[in-house]
Amino acid sequence: MKDKILFVDDDSNLLAAFQRNMRKQFDCDIALSGLEALEMFRTKGPYALVLADMNMPGMKGIELLERVRQVSPDTVRMMLTGNADQQTAVDAVNRGQVFRFLSKPAPPELLVPALEAGLKQYSLLRLEREILEGTLAGSIKLLTDVLGMVAPEALGRGQRLRESMSRFARHLGVASSWELELGALLSQIGCASVPPAILQKISLEQPLGTDEAEVLRRVPQIGHDLLFAIPRLAEVAEIVHYQEKRFDGTGFPHDAVEGEVIPLGARVLKILHDRLILEGDGVVKQRAYETMHERKGYYDPYLLDQCFKCFGDFLLTAISHDQPVATLHAHNLTPGDVVVSDIMTKRGMTLVTAGSSLTAMMIARLENFRQIGELQEPLLIQQKATR
Numbered sequence: 001m002k003d004k005i006l007f008v009d010d011d012s013n014l015l016a017a018f019q020r021n022m023r024k025q026f027d028c029d030i031a032l033s034g035l036e037a038l039e040m041f042r043t044k045g046p047y048a049l050v051l052a053d054m055n056m057p058g059m060k061g062i063e064l065l066e067r068v069r070q071v072s073p074d075t076v077r078m079m080l081t082g083n084a085d086q087q088t089a090v091d092a093v094n095r096g097q098v099f100r101f102l103s104k105p106a107p108p109e110l111l112v113p114a115l116e117a118g119l120k121q122y123s124l125l126r127l128e129r130e131i132l133e134g135t136l137a138g139s140i141k142l143l144t145d146v147l148g149m150v151a152p153e154a155l156g157r158g159q160r161l162r163e164s165m166s167r168f169a170r171h172l173g174v175a176s177s178w179e180l181e182l183g184a185l186l187s188q189i190g191c192a193s194v195p196p197a198i199l200q201k202i203s204l205e206q207p208l209g210t211d212e213a214e215v216l217r218r219v220p221q222i223g224h225d226l227l228f229a230i231p232r233l234a235e236v237a238e239i240v241h242y243q244e245k246r247f248d249g250t251g252f253p254h255d256a257v258e259g260e261v262i263p264l265g266a267r268v269l270k271i272l273h274d275r276l277i278l279e280g281d282g283v284v285k286q287r288a289y290e291t292m293h294e295r296k297g298y299y300d301p302y303l304l305d306q307c308f309k310c311f312g313d314f315l316l317t318a319i320s321h322d323q324p325v326a327t328l329h330a331h332n333l334t335p336g337d338v339v340v341s342d343i344m345t346k347r348g349m350t351l352v353t354a355g356s357s358l359t360a361m362m363i364a365r366l367e368n369f370r371q372i373g374e375l376q377e378p379l380l381i382q383q384k385a386t387r
Contacts, residue, residue, distance in 0.1 A: 002027040005022075005047065005049045006028075008033070010033060018030065033059065034063065034064035035059060045072060049119060051078045052077075053079075065077040075122070078101075078114065078115075144158075146361075152353075152356065155188065155356065155359075156355060156356030158187055158188045159185065161184035161185070161272050163317070165272060167316055168268060168311075171309075171310040190221070204350075220240055221252075238263050238265075239266045243269045267303055285314070319382060320382060325381070333366065340354060343375075
């Protein structure tokens with residue numbers, strides 16, 4: 001299937017000539033106005049390339065290309081103009097990020113190579129995006145697998161925070177929440193650097209020494225540094241970095257950032273994480289709200305109120321009230337199964353917390369503990385619905 005081109009001009013004769021001369025070489029659609037072009041993007045897209053006249057009544061070519069850049073970032077944008085003055089060029093580059101200018105009238109010997117170059121650019125952009133997205137997905141899977149191996153409790157906490165973040169973002173009307181959700185999931189990734197002895201103390205709820213507590217305080221910074229180096233995760237890294245920052249500017253990191261300058265995801269994550277801790281101590285909704293409300297300067301007041309409007313007695317958990325609970329052994333587990341009751345060693349150390357969704361690496365770790373006779377079995381599990 002050929003990549004499609006959309007030619008936009010208010011001159012119907014010019015559009016007819018364009019279709020007549022180019023239809024053998026290109027898959028072309030036409031539009032008589034900017035509004036019609038945007039509607040075609042919605043109903044007939046995607047388009048690999050859009051060629052728009054600069055001077056159209058109503059929506060000008062620059063405005064159209066700017067809107068196209070927002071709704072279809074990969075579409076290559078080209079402009080046809082009869083008066084390419086310097087200001088027109090500057091506006092087109094800054095607002096519409098135009099790939100190429102063509103002067104009217106554009107003869108076929110100039111138009112055809114320009115369109116071919118535009119389609120080639122589109123293919124390169126798509127290939128780059130596919131590679132980047134594949135790398136990003138692989139990087140996230142690697143990070144979660146590593147965290148699930150060395151600190152499964154931290155991964156389980158991140159999984160629960162992600163589910164709650166997803167619902168809360170919808171409640172707030174956030175248009176695109178993937179960065180907020182990923183920030184919640186990977187908020188504890190810095191725990192991968194924490195020595196196992198400290199993680200075991202946390203699991204057994206033993207007190208930490210001063211130096212050990214300092215190691216934990218560095219977890220957000222380490223998480224930020226890990227994520228910042230991955231393409232497209234700079235904003236996620238900032239959410240992780242500021243997750244312990246209080247609304248009044250106190251707390252980590254020690255800088256001048258405060259109030260609504262703190263990333264939205266970090267402000268939400270601070271509320272969700274602290275409420276999750278209270279719930280773990282058995283504090284239910286009303287008392288949790290009162291406790292958090294008394295912590296002056298800790299939280300964004302609006303977001304704190306909205307959090308308790310959004311959720312019932314507790315934050316979200318992957319455990320379903322409608323799905324049966326199975327009693328299984330480690331070798332029967334499948335990635336995606338949900339842990340209903342904490343999975344423990346025979347010495348009392350928590351390996352996976354209730355509400356966690358099992359990954360392949362987490363299951364491999366449990367199997368290792370089973371083989372050396374350290375795993376408490378059977379396990380209470382809600383199996384994947386696809387089984």
